[in-house]
Amino acid sequence: MSQTIMKEISNGDPSGMLVVVTGASHVMYGPRGIGVPARISKKMQKKNQVVILLDPERQSIRREGEIPVADFLWYSAAKPCSRNCFDRAEIARVMNAAGRRREALPQDLQKGIDLGVVSPEILQNFFDLEKYPVMAELIHRFQGFRERLLADPKFLNRLAIEEAISITTTLLAQYEKRKGRFFEEIDYVLTDTIRGSVVDFFTVWLPAPTISLLSFADDGSGESVELLKGILGSLPDNAFQKGIVGQNWNINQRFASVLMGGLKLAGVGFISSIGAGVASDVLYGARRILKPSANMEVGRKRSPIWKSAAVYSCFLGTSANLRYQVIAGLIEHRLGENLMAYYDQPLIANLLSFVSRTVNSYWGTQV
Incomplete structure (x- = not known):
């Protein structure tokens, strides 16, 4: 998939937009940067090109009447992604596996999930740290420790x-x-x-x-x-x-x-x-x-x-x-x-x- 996208970028209009219909497995970043987004983001040299990855499988996780927050993930070399950067289906899977609800998370983490800038790996790191009493106290009470422990x-x-x-x-x-x-x-x-x-x-x-x-x-x-x-x-x-x-x-x-x-x-x-x-x-x-x-x-x-x-x-x-x-x-x-x-x-x-x-x-x- 990533090779196909890069080939289309190289052969296509240097100022154009490429729309790709994918499955959920293609838009995941993975534990060490695997997946289509990680593979193509660093190879995009033309600053005015944009790749949009559509994920039709995500429609099944939205209830009727809910406003669609992110129907696609986009990756561009023009500017870093600041909204809807990660697959919400994967975020939901991590939350369900941990048996946690969004309301129980710190406020900044909740807003980050809403904006789509919290990766599944960061969320999993947070749940892993919560398993240790001292770590759990630090990441819930002190924002400075939370920011550093999530990064490292x-x-x-x-x-x-x-x-x-x-x-x-x-x-x-x-x-x-x-x-x-x-x-x-x-x-x-x-x-x-x-x-x-x-x-x-x-x-x-x-x-x-x-x-x-x-x-x-x-x-x-x-x-x-x-x-x-x-x-x-x-x-x-x-x-x-x-x-x-x-x-x-x-x-x-x-x-x-x-x-x-x-x-x-x-x-x-x-x-x-x-x-x-x-x-x-x-x-x-x-x-x-x-x-x-x-x-x-x-x-x-x-x-x-x-x-x-x-x-x-x-x-x-x-x-x-x-x-x-x-x-x-x-x-x-x-x-x-x-x-x-x-x-x-x-x-x-x-x-x-x-x-x-x-x-x-x-x-x-x-x-």
Whole structure:
């Protein structure tokens, strides 16, 4: 079927429209991008051609009197699909197999299904995540976790790996620095460790790929806040993120995502550094009050809070931002998914994350 369509596109009018009558099996995307739409969408070079796939079998799932929402799926190289992109019969099959009703889903997921921008694979991922109590709580209560876990079900694994590496290396560095004073100054150790843990959380959170359905559900208003949200929402989460339904990022948008990611991480670094500096001074003052006889000036080198915050924010916004963009987009999302597709071993993806993030952590300490 896909070869026939591509042949007609090549031989037909470069500005024409091709109508194809298919069955339900032809319009499904499948678990790894199989099906006619996935095969032809990347091969369409002429920007003004449109392929319409009619599915007469879909008529049987509509009740009499209902308004036809999508009688066809269309795929064009001119612009990304933003409405009726997936077969509703397949969506209904996934819902029925899970024994779930549309009303029980989060609001953004409901609107995404209504608009036809939620694929059967994303919906199945949602139901699979619901099987685990912790995951179910996160994806129902927190939109940020839902957007990241639907785009990458291994997001929490990557977060846990980063935090484990961060806490371990920070504690080892603090022990090497303080030696015998490690347990006496455990409060300072914990302050630095907590700051590092918070920063590393955002280094994983910010460049992680997301699937945001609100950009489709909200058509946009004239409000300046909505306009700003729309501009930010049009950027990928990292420069190497794969294109998703309704988004086809160009080189300028990918470059802008690097700058935006750098600004976000710089802000995180600045605020966390000031917080750690203030906490350190408070702890130092409390120690002097509780132990006035102790000589605590020895070994204490106090750096200016504002200068330290500026230096740390610049480091996160430049070096760290670029490294984590590569890890999240190029290594984990692209290379990791390709390895998973060939070997179907989740351990490979986790091992790749562990090795890349360990090397990155060591490299970051040397910069």
